[in-house]
Amino acid sequence: MAARALKRSTNYNQSLKITYIVFGGSKKVAKNTENKFVSSPNDRELIAEFKQNPIGHHSPELQRLLNKFRGVPMEDKFCLLVIKPNRLWQLAKTSGMAGKQVQKLPKTFTSQSDAEWYVFRKRWKSLTGETLKP
Amino acid sequence: MTMKITAYADRTSVAPEETINFMVNCRASNFKADFVKLICGDLNPDGPGYKERPIKTKANGTYPGRRQVIHSGSFIQLDESEHFNSLENFTLQAFIWPTLPENGQQTIIGNWSHENSNGAYLSVGGQNRGLTLTLGFGKGKLEEFATGKNLLPRNWYFVSATYDAKTKSVSLTQEALHNHAKINDSTKKKYKVRNRGMKNCKRVATIGAKFLKFDKNRTVCQNHFNGKIDSPAIASRALNSMEIEQLKNRSNQSLMSTNVLAAWDFSKNIKSINVLDVSGNRLNGQLVNMPARGMTGWNWDGDEMNWSHAPNQYGAIHFHDDDVHDAGWEVDVTLKIPKNLKSGLYAARLRCGNNPEEEDYVPFAVLPPKGKATAKICFLLPTASYMAYANEHMGTDSPIAQLLGGRLVEHQHQDLYRNEHREYGPSCYDTHTDGSGVCYSSRLRPILNMRPKYKSWLGGKGSTLWQFNADTHIINWLEAMKYDYDVITDEELHYEGVECLDRYKVVLSSSHPEYHSKEMWDAMATYQDRGGRLMYLGANGWYWRIAFHEQADGIIEVRRAEGGIRGWEAQTGEYYHSFTGEYGGLWRRNGRAPQKIVGSGFTAQGFDISSFYTRKPDSFKKPVKWIMSGVGPDEKIGDFGLVGGGAAGLELDRADVALGTHPNAYVLASSEDHTDLYLVVCEELLINYPGLGGQENHLVRADLVFYETNNGGGVFSTSSIAWPGSLSHNSYKNNVSKITKNVLDRFVKDGPIID
Numbered sequence: 001m002a003a004r005a006l007k008r009s010t011n012y013n014q015s016l017k018i019t020y021i022v023f024g025g026s027k028k029v030a031k032n033t034e035n036k037f038v039s040s041p042n043d044r045e046l047i048a049e050f051k052q053n054p055i056g057h058h059s060p061e062l063q064r065l066l067n068k069f070r071g072v073p074m075e076d077k078f079c080l081l082v083i084k085p086n087r088l089w090q091l092a093k094t095s096g097m098a099g100k101q102v103q104k105l106p107k108t109f110t111s112q113s114d115a116e117w118y119v120f121r122k123r124w125k126s127l128t129g130e131t132l133k134p
Numbered sequence: 135m136t137m138k139i140t141a142y143a144d145r146t147s148v149a150p151e152e153t154i155n156f157m158v159n160c161r162a163s164n165f166k167a168d169f170v171k172l173i174c175g176d177l178n179p180d181g182p183g184y185k186e187r188p189i190k191t192k193a194n195g196t197y198p199g200r201r202q203v204i205h206s207g208s209f210i211q212l213d214e215s216e217h218f219n220s221l222e223n224f225t226l227q228a229f230i231w232p233t234l235p236e237n238g239q240q241t242i243i244g245n246w247s248h249e250n251s252n253g254a255y256l257s258v259g260g261q262n263r264g265l266t267l268t269l270g271f272g273k274g275k276l277e278e279f280a281t282g283k284n285l286l287p288r289n290w291y292f293v294s295a296t297y298d299a300k301t302k303s304v305s306l307t308q309e310a311l312h313n314h315a316k317i318n319d320s321t322k323k324k325y326k327v328r329n330r331g332m333k334n335c336k337r338v339a340t341i342g343a344k345f346l347k348f349d350k351n352r353t354v355c356q357n358h359f360n361g362k363i364d365s366p367a368i369a370s371r372a373l374n375s376m377e378i379e380q381l382k383n384r385s386n387q388s389l390m391s392t393n394v395l396a397a398w399d400f401s402k403n404i405k406s407i408n409v410l411d412v413s414g415n416r417l418n419g420q421l422v423n424m425p426a427r428g429m430t431g432w433n434w435d436g437d438e439m440n441w442s443h444a445p446n447q448y449g450a451i452h453f454h455d456d457d458v459h460d461a462g463w464e465v466d467v468t469l470k471i472p473k474n475l476k477s478g479l480y481a482a483r484l485r486c487g488n489n490p491e492e493e494d495y496v497p498f499a500v501l502p503p504k505g506k507a508t509a510k511i512c513f514l515l516p517t518a519s520y521m522a523y524a525n526e527h528m529g530t531d532s533p534i535a536q537l538l539g540g541r542l543v544e545h546q547h548q549d550l551y552r553n554e555h556r557e558y559g560p561s562c563y564d565t566h567t568d569g570s571g572v573c574y575s576s577r578l579r580p581i582l583n584m585r586p587k588y589k590s591w592l593g594g595k596g597s598t599l600w601q602f603n604a605d606t607h608i609i610n611w612l613e614a615m616k617y618d619y620d621v622i623t624d625e626e627l628h629y630e631g632v633e634c635l636d637r638y639k640v641v642l643s644s645s646h647p648e649y650h651s652k653e654m655w656d657a658m659a660t661y662q663d664r665g666g667r668l669m670y671l672g673a674n675g676w677y678w679r680i681a682f683h684e685q686a687d688g689i690i691e692v693r694r695a696e697g698g699i700r701g702w703e704a705q706t707g708e709y710y711h712s713f714t715g716e717y718g719g720l721w722r723r724n725g726r727a728p729q730k731i732v733g734s735g736f737t738a739q740g741f742d743i744s745s746f747y748t749r750k751p752d753s754f755k756k757p758v759k760w761i762m763s764g765v766g767p768d769e770k771i772g773d774f775g776l777v778g779g780g781a782a783g784l785e786l787d788r789a790d791v792a793l794g795t796h797p798n799a800y801v802l803a804s805s806e807d808h809t810d811l812y813l814v815v816c817e818e819l820l821i822n823y824p825g826l827g828g829q830e831n832h833l834v835r836a837d838l839v840f841y842e843t844n845n846g847g848g849v850f851s852t853s854s855i856a857w858p859g860s861l862s863h864n865s866y867k868n869n870v871s872k873i874t875k876n877v878l879d880r881f882v883k884d885g886p887i888i889d
Contacts, residue, residue: 055541055595056743057809057829070536077533079543081550082589085177086597089544094530098567099556102530102545112595115542 054116157463160199162486174610175586207358208425208457209343227294233568296372358455428712458559507637526561540742571702594778645672665845695719730794734787740812744783746773777859787853
């Protein structure tokens, strides 16, 4: 079936709209957030907090940042493919187009935390321009 | 992503000596069919491990593979008639509410022979096209006439087209019924036709799409219409403007009885798949792929919300290019259930190779013999809830999936396949191509997320299980603890009523029995009232009201009405089930909050990590302290597990006497310390306010509840979807398993629950 855009109509309620409103429908995180996220000395603490525990309880400050990262639109959005259940994952990106293939990327992980940390660094780079060490 | 084999069955439950058919799409030259008893579908190596037990049947064997495809998109197929074959001069007209007029050509009414390119079809769609009439004179000779005025999405128009073969003239009327200032998209146009002689030939008349071909027993269409069509009609000559107006208003009986070939009234028989022609010619039709009925029509004025009170304002049918009801595949494998096969959860295991993409499972329940029980315990497989979630696309489509899950979405090969093969149809959590909500879902198609070995993005960190595969942890526990049990499904409950439960001492629910028809609800309530005992091993149960179609097999309806956690929202005026006329939406808004039937009801949800319960004072009271036998007073309950790492997680229910919890119910334990991704459900929010997350809000909790019902019955509710994922921890030696066993052992015994 031919691919078609997910962002199709505007006169109705659907969950997709929620984040389009929040993020203005822009494609890249940097564009969405550069005027809203203010870098501060506390950043180092957020990075350390995430690295230590990427999934679960977070400080309100880290949660706000993760909401930005994880709520981006579906176009080129990072996701994982399960290669071996609970043991091996492959990085991928969704297309944002219903029917269009998820793009597999040449990067695999043996833990979910490693995958989260990798994507966090990618998103941090897009947001701030800073490259975090692995 | 290619799955080389996909399949479905004609039923989800089958009794000994009955047959079940499997329809298989296979890209290899042959496939192997085996049958297995499913025990644990969880592939997580940190859990009890995947378990299935092969069974020998006469149907085991190798079968030739063949490709079978799904032709999605709804339409009305009109009964064959010489009237359609011989139609040469005509008027076609309807009220339309297009939802994607900017997309390609979409047919409102067609009378077409694709093979002969002969006939006519009236369409909308495409940039700068507007209403378009296409005439086919055979041998590829087509002529198109378009108003050239775009239509606005989600606005009503009256449209008509006339063709007079003798004068070789066409007229088009595009009349906007909206009142937008400075938008003039109404027009009337006339054209001359070059060709002559639309020969009599066999045509297929359709509404909502254009005929393409027959594929074995199925009619295949193209140019599917997205949007509503109301009051379509065909006259057997080119009507003048006044007559068109009279037919539009159905005001000229003389015209209706002479020159009107067909005038369909969709407001009649809304519950049916039949469509009636009220002209007297009886050119009736049938829905294909179940477009939505009971939808507000062009003349709906907002005074009435219930279509059965004012059916004349509900004369619209909403068509979608991705509707699917019955895939209509041919049967490849037929299994007659052996006479002595024990009731349980089974599956056809279909393989055409050794890779995951070369394997599919089609689960089904083997029932006890008709009218009998073969155990004291019954597991109720929630097939209606599985249908509601069938083939959901939120993981690939919705930006909120990662927000809800608090992590990257994990996809399986089935998810990628579903993403690329939208013809497999959406779930009741998805929206259609045009953004409207999916209110029907069918099991007569491969349901690729109702499979053992499947992980769902909704399932919490860890095993990441949701619905069907999560429920195999209950089966696994019953097997490991050596309980004897039968399995029945929601459809037995719906169609047979309480009788199918009465045979059992105890009924176990699934982890997530969310969708119930009135018949199902009544049967369960009656069972409890007669002394039946229910163990509700999940949460978010008895939440949405659904309806089964009275005429069509294997399809449910849900209207996301005025409350609840919703993937979409029904449009105002469209809250009533078309299948039954019942007010849809939450059971809570139908006067039956879940607390009334299971003591607890949906209160919060989150999908990252799960938490634990701590004991409450009620658990130490003498009448019920046996429930916690072997559990220390300060022991955390379920601070372990495969679904989110705890027994309290994903969706949570709470006791609330104001909503119907039995006033004497015991709240034995409550969960705590949920993350802030757990948020209070929206039906609790009259005024939204800060502090709705799990770290702050007291409504974010699961309550472990027990209460007695009449005649010696009782209900035990865990109020958490994650509960079954903790049962197998530490080789079943844990407090979640212990509490579950304490209750089940007491429930299954004769005599009162409380001495």
